[in-house]
Amino acid sequence: MSSRLVAGLLATIAGASIVAGMFVATGWPPPPSEWAFAIFGPVLSALGWLLAARRPELRFGWLLIACSLCLGLGLIGLGLTFRGAANPLVSSLYAATAAFYGLTWIFVPLLFPDGRLPSPRWRIVAWISGAAIAMHAAGVVLIHHNRYDLAGLRLSAEELAVSLLAGTGQFVTWVMAVVVFCGLVVRWRRSARTERGQYAWMVGGTVATLAGGALIMIDAFGGEVSASGAVGALVMLGSLPAAIGVAVVRHRLLDVRVGIRGSRLHLVFDVRPTVDEVLSDLGTALDETPEPVEQLGRVAAAVRTVLDTRWAAVTLEDGTRVVAGKEEGAAALAVPVRGGLGRIECGPRDTGPLTRVDRRLLEALAVPAGLAIQSAGLVSRLVxxxxxxxxxxxxxxxxxxxxxxxxxxxxxxxxxxxxxxxxxxxxxxxxxxxxxxxxxxxxAGIHPSALGQGGLVEAVEERCARLPVRTTVTSPPALRARRFSDEIEGAMYFTVSEAVANALKHAGAGTIEVRLSHAEGRLRATVADDGAGFDPRTTERRGLARLSDRLDALGGNLDVHSEPGKGTRMNAWVPVDG
CATH class of the missing domain: 1.10.287 (Helix Hairpins)
Incomplete structure (x- = not known):
């Protein structure tokens, strides 16, 4: 079952339970004041569904759905209590109101906007708050089910313990709500300019919610339902969803904004491109851009466009840096390119913080970025x-x-x-x-005449004929008459020439064998000698390294196998037609 379907199912249950609780408590037809509750109540569940469906990996939307479920179950329990029902199930349903207050007053402002704690230091607050909410709910279940005579203060030791449990949990919940609110104000004051607006809306919504809760408590202590209690309930139900909704839409926290079409307002969901779509578009752009440095610019521009950031940059390990946009401030997100070739960085964006989804997109873009960096490095080495x-x-x-x-x-x-x-x-x-x-x-060192006139085999034979040691060149008869492009013949000739020169100068070889072949669409050259050999891991081969880059540019490869005292074998190949 998809996360979007689960979110929709839970949000529907939450909204329906809120409306059902109102009707159970008041009967049918409900008074006009209850219709307001029926209208404003499901707003929280609808907002939770929107956030959970758009960003299922963020816990904040699921938290709002949980708040709605607790409210709906609590209202059903309250309505059944008004109807005279008294059993453990009804008591448990009614206790969900304690969870609703705790989640709304503490965890919603604490985990705003992405469902994560502001810092690890807030873990102790979260644990204490969770324990306090559980204590309050457990006390409500026991008190509500056993109908203790709290008014007459005729309490046994067990009843007193239960009352203290519920009261302590409720008091700690209030204290933690104040602590979290103060922390929210501090985050608002210290936030960057781009985040201050969204925190301001959340601070206002939390103040209104706490004020509504205070009105409900005052009304409850009075013993009768009054207009102040009804107003407090409406404020508590509507202010926080309204503040969150404005913060999400106005600051585009979840790619949601308000659009105008004709004379009507409507929500616009900026559908984020999938990883496959991004890679497909970027691959097409890179194919149309042969210049490697320009390819890095295309990667940086794609990162900036997809993540909607102020700037994005691709940095090579040698310090080369290509930036898209105007670079201001520190990087908000950075990922290394596979293979340690460099890194991709992006700055902040004006529409909210970067999320885990953005990081996954950036990590996906690191793959074509690595290819572009390799291409740029290869061209640099060739130049x-x-x-x-x-x-x-x-x-x-x-x-x-x-x-x-x-x-x-x-x-x-x-x-x-x-x-x-x-x-x-x-x-x-x-x-x-x-x-x-x-x-x-x-x-001949620039371009031997034999290579242009007779082809690769004849040029290699002429080169090896001048060597002072025994050298054999073998090739299929059909290859002698074959001609290839100047780039391929030149690359293979100079690769063989460099290999035999190394065998003479460094290995002290007495015998050199050169084999040329053409099979399976590849032109191959193998040079083997009986010289001293070497350890490829510790010996630098500048000449062959340059030729390896030349073969790489043609789509080929070069590898060297050698051990001290066992000679050296070099294998090179390039793709050719047919």
């Missing part, structure tokens, strides 16, 4: 890698080929000025050939 590669090429040109060309020009000038003989010209020719070879080597 840094490209910049580092450009600096390396510039350094190699400046320190190598450029200096050789300068020396060659100087030699030619010297030969022209001195009329150089065959030996100097031969030396200059050899120097020019070496410069050309260095240029070709540099060009």
């Amino acid at each position: 840094n890698a490209q910049e580092a590669e450009r600096r390396r090429i510039e350094r190699n040109i400046h320190d190598g080929v450029q200096q050789q060309l300068v020396a060659l020009i100087a030699g030619l000038e010297l030969a022209r000025a001195t009329g150089a003989g065959p030996e100097l010209l031969a030396q200059l020719r050899e120097q020019a050939r070496q410069t050309l070879a260095d240029l070709r080597e540099l060009a």
Whole structure:
């Protein structure tokens, strides 16, 4: 059974019991004054149903329904008592009025607006209040059932104990009501500007409720039902629901507001989007936004829109921060992004505090935020890698080929000025050939000509043919004739090239095996050596890390398996068509 159905059923029972109690007490047709009770009485149960149905995870709506049930059961017990019924069931029903007073005077203002205690320090007040309400109700049951002669003060020891039990419970309930009211006033005075209005309405409603209760008590001590008692009952029944209703609607505590359509007022329920709807819309927006930093902005904007906050921000672990809205004040809610990549924060909102539902929405948004953060980090690393590669090429040109060309020009000038003989010209020719070879080597490091002309297999074979150790390259015959995009061939070539270079420089390998394959829509490369090996957990691999990012950008992956003394195996793959 859904929580909304349960709330509706309990609220209906509560409202019906309030009306039934009025009719049982007065008979049919009821006097005009009782019609007012029949109209105002069910308002509390209706408001409780509205809150419980809209936000079932918040206990405040259920608390209002409980108050209505206690009022309805108490009125039925009171009506049956007027009819002369006297049995334990009637006494128990009548004792529900004690629970109604305690819940209304203490727990409703204490747990406003979200059904939670203001702080752990109020737990002792809640426990004492609960015990006092139970004592008062138990005393009412015993006194009402046994019809003690309180007026004549002819009480036995047992009867006196029961009377003290009920009186003590009622007195402590009054004291706790005053304590809770003072705490409510303090919360109102200390609340933020956005919350002060809702607390002000609650303070006013509590004052009116306590005043109505005082009028009822004064009327009860007088022994006769008077106009002041009727007014007190109406005030107590109507003031608190009215205050809560205004606070909810005016300050949109539960996404409820008043709208105007033509000449009529009506309630507007701002239906909150589900987690699936939010993720679907955000996924579409991210697909339409290829720029990673802009994706983070889309995530922040989605958080701000869904939670209706003043601002929202996505922060990366490196300090990068993208904010939607104008950031003012501290964050009201923050959740980490899975994997420790960053966090999502949002500021307060003008329409009430953030709730557990808002936290669940924010945690759901942390998943696409993590993907966007990963994408942004990958692009950042690729940009840094490209910049580092450009600096390396510039350094190699400046320190190598450029200096050789300068020396060659100087030699030619010297030969022209001195009329150089065959030996100097031969030396200059050899120097020019070496410069050309260095240029070709540099060009191969940027994009080897064999890769553009013959394909991946031929370029890898040419690269490995120049190695000073025994190196074998194996591949299916069909792969030699296959061509792939420049991005895929370049990524796989330089991955293999970096792996064999590491095997020579760091592992001291004597044998290197390279395998290229194409199956199941993936182009794979495996490089294995018999070198010294290493511990991947403690060794930094900057070159392969940059290439791993390059493969990730193409949808592929790279992993390295190695142990000290057992060689190294690198596996890389990228998705390809067919």
